[in-house]
Amino acid sequence: MPNDGTSGTTDPATRLARIMLPQRTLPVPHQLREIWLGTVMAEHQAALDQATVAGAQIVAVQMADREARRALLADWVRRHAAQFPDGQLYFDMHDVRRDGAGDPDVMLARHLRALGMWEEFIPARYADRYHTLQQVAAQRRIVIVVDGVSHVPEAAIAACAQGMLLVGSNRSLPGLSLHGDVVFLNLASPAPPSEDLDAAVRRLTKPASVLYRLLGHLPAPTIGPALARALLDSAGQTAITELTEAGLLVSAGAEGRFRLREHALTHARAQATAEPPQDRLHVLRQITDACLKVVEEAAVTCTSPAADDAERRAAIEVLDAEQHTVTQLMQTITHVQWHQDVWRLAMALRPLYDARVYQSYWQESHTCGAEAALWDGAIDVQAELRTQLAGLELLCGYPDNRERADKAIASAQEMLTLVTSDRLRGLIWQTRAELDEDRDRDPVPAWQQARHCYTQAQDHADAALATARLGHALVAAGRAEEALALLSGAAPSDADADLARASAYRALRQHGPALSAAVDAAEHAARHARYRLYGTALTLLAELAEELQDEELLQRCREKETELGQAAGLGPGRPAR
Secondary structure, three states, rough: OOOOOOOOOOOHHHHHHOOEEEEEEOOOOOOOOOOOOOOOOOHHHHHHHHHOOOOOOOEEEEEEOOOHHHHHHHHHHHHHHHHHOOOEEEEEEEOEEOOOEOOHHHHHHHHHHOOOOOOHHHOOOOOHHHHHHHHHOOOOOOOOEEOOOOOHHHHHOOOOOOOOEEEEOOOOOOOHHOOEEEEEEEEEOOOOOOOHHHHHHHHHHHHHHHHHHHHHEEEOOOOOOOHHHHHHOOOHHHHHHHHOOOOEEEEEOOOOOOOEEEHHHHHHHHHHHHHHHHHHHHHHHHHHHHHHHHHHHHHOOOOOOOOHHHHHHHHHHHHHHHHHHHHHHHHHHHOOHHHHHHHHHHHHOOOHHHHHOHHHHHHHHHHHHHHHHHHOOHHHHHHHHHHHHHHHHHHOOHHHHHHHHHHHHHHHHOOOOOOOOHHHHHHHHHHHHHHHHHHOOOOHHHHHHHHHHHHHHOHHHHHHHHHHHHHHHHHHHOOOOHHHHHOOOOOOOOHHHHHHHHHHHHOOHHHHHHHHHHHHHHHHHHHHOOOOHHHHHHHHHHHHHHHHOOOHHHHHHHHHHHHHOOOOOOOOOOOOO
């Protein structure tokens, strides 16, 4: 029912006008506030100042010393912060580098999130994320710093028309000149400090020395407080603080993450490599158990009915922060055939990829996890991972993604008779139906199967969603009356069912009920913060208004689309459709 309970007596334009979205002030990110450890030389400051005065859109700083380079870039941003009133964004490609390649897809998503975009409006596809960042950044005066760059595309993707891009690298990047007006600076590194790291480690307390040793074994460059606590209990934070004060540990690119300084990392890894194989395996077991504890606890929170929204968001942030470590660890322990641990880690990441799409990570984690489940004979796990893999491939939407999606869901369907969960059977059929829709095949039989399985599992929410999607499929097949008969028994009323009813009434040329149901859908979606669905309802209402030549309703729809775009973080005057 609508907000005021008067769907039968209030015209659609008036009802639509009463829908109020949350009032938002978009955040102004300041990701370079911290004074990072590293020598900033006066001649380097002067050279960078001169380069930026020249008015270039991109300034590339080449310097071998990672700490000094980062400190120089951060120093420049702090001194010139007034030039960028809409914020500062920072990303270190070293933190997400795998097999020699950084992951600009992750950077784009994090930048959009930091600029205030609602999660459901962050596109799944890399190219769409790039265009959205261009759209959002075009309205703001920001500076973006991308450090740890090894290849031109890792930085060029962040070049925005209205902002400045500072690039840090230890190598020359001449190809950047293809992406804008660039000034290149090649700066000599400061003289390295003369440090006896063996002596420095001997001076550490036991918790700090243990963490230092573990960081030498960790198959990822950064660590956060959650994993440190899982490894060292209450001493984890104390150890981080001590290593930081000793100058061995520094803040990483992402907030709340830490990494060893370059020379300390080299030292710690050399010590780890020198340990006997059985000792290295013992440490790997420690790290694996700690990672499992962190991500499985977070995954439980994400899906727990007892958790509130703030707790679920915090759990998602933990999974997001740890996904790089987890996927690197999965590759490592695959070689020692710890198959159950591999698929447990993959399953723990599932709630993250239900909320946020990082293509390279979920492809790696779910493929690796499904193969491990096959080795371990875990049928339900293998089917579930392959099903989510198919759904995510479909979401990304390129032709090769679609081919991989078909293969993944076909593999899951082969296990239908062996799967023990009706809910999982419903998910497999639902994903098959979505693929059928994408390929212009008849999805009705698959939606019917999905609805039946969810009903058998007493999964009321997913059964209701499958009913609504089946209704849409029937309308698309020219069976609108059958869709209305199906939806008349759907209870309780929700945005998905309302939208399906509106489509059915529209197909039957019953415009009054169609308008009423579409506004019902908009009201339900806005009330429950399902803003992407709210935008879909607005689109349907606008199409109905055009068919009926209702200028007042059409104008109201356009106003609401613009309002939604601004609230979603797309910026003033940008409609969300």
